[in-house]
Amino acid sequence: DIVMTQSPDSLAVSLGERATINCKSSQSVLYSSNSENYLAWFQQKPGQPPKLLIYWASTRESGVPDRFSGSGSGTDFTLTISSLQAEDVAVYYCLQYYSSPWTFGQGTKVEIK
Amino acid sequence: QVQLQQWGTRLLKPSETLSLTCAAKGGSFNGYYWSWIRQPPGKGLEWIGEINHSGSTNYNPSLKSRVTISVDTSKNQFSLKLNSVTAADTAVYYCTRGTVPAVPIDLWGQGTLVTVSS
Numbered sequence: 001d002i003v004m005t006q007s008p009d010s011l012a013v014s015l016g017e018r019a020t021i022n023c024k025s026s027q028s029v030l031y032s033s034n035s036e037n038y039l040a041w042f043q044q045k046p047g048q049p050p051k052l053l054i055y056w057a058s059t060r061e062s063g064v065p066d067r068f069s070g071s072g073s074g075t076d077f078t079l080t081i082s083s084l085q086a087e088d089v090a091v092y093y094c095l096q097y098y099s100s101p102w103t104f105g106q107g108t109k110v111e112i113k
Numbered sequence: 114q115v116q117l118q119q120w121g122t123r124l125l126k127p128s129e130t131l132s133l134t135c136a137a138k139g140g141s142f143n144g145y146y147w148s149w150i151r152q153p154p155g156k157g158l159e160w161i162g163e164i165n166h167s168g169s170t171n172y173n174p175s176l177k178s179r180v181t182i183s184v185d186t187s188k189n190q191f192s193l194k195l196n197s198v199t200a201a202d203t204a205v206y207y208c209t210r211g212t213v214p215a216v217p218i219d220l221w222g223q224g225t226l227v228t229v230s231s
Contacts, residue, residue: 001174031214034214036214036215038214038217040216040217040218042218049207049221049222049223049224050158050218050221051221052216052218052219055215055216055217056215059215061216061219093157093158095158095217095218097213097214097217100171100173101160101172101173101174101175102160102217103160104157104158104159104160105157106157107157107158
């Protein structure tokens with residue numbers, strides 16, 4: 001199984017400041033035939049199912065605010081919230097869907113400082 | 114607007130079989146992958162397995178010996194069965210839809226808390 005490791009486990013950021021979450025996979029999730037990274041990011045608020053933010057490492061899902069961006073390739077990925085808003089308080093998960101079984105990172109809790 | 118509605122047994126005793134069903138309301142069933150994902154209380158997410166409209170399945174090896182995912186395309190439904198449950202199977206279970214290869218999960222059910230307790 002591909003192990004996904006997120007860092008940090010939690011972070012507190014002031015409103016309007018940048019939040020950065022890292023995700024590292026134990027092996028590459030870059031598919032050579034189409035040059036796409038099979039890495040997604042989800043946001044989960046309490047009592048709700050997760051919501052897709054980013055797929056293919058950097059493609060924003062329709063309707064997701066552009067303050068959310070994804071970057072990285074191979075084994076190292078980053079989710080950036082450029083200007084944290086109050087409604088962004090949540091747990092964020094990365095997911096690799098390059099190979100079965102799909103595996104999630106352990107989650108990163110984002111709070112307001 | 115497609116919605117996933119899920120239902121099933123919420124309280125089980127150890128060794129019983131968990132059974133959940135998910136219906137895709139208001140949209141096409143074909144051409145997507147349908148998965149089950151679970152989340153123990155206060156913990157992270159675990160992918161259980163997937164099925165497509167043709168019935169082709171793929172399971173997490175950690176659960177493979179106990180899991181069956183099936184599909185009923187006439188009803189736009191798919192189901193999860195997990196046998197020989199223990200307290201470790203207590204979790205919120207989600208059904209999901211994906212458009213592999215690009216989008217692994219773009220739609221989630223509301224989630225069902227399944228508790229295993231003697």
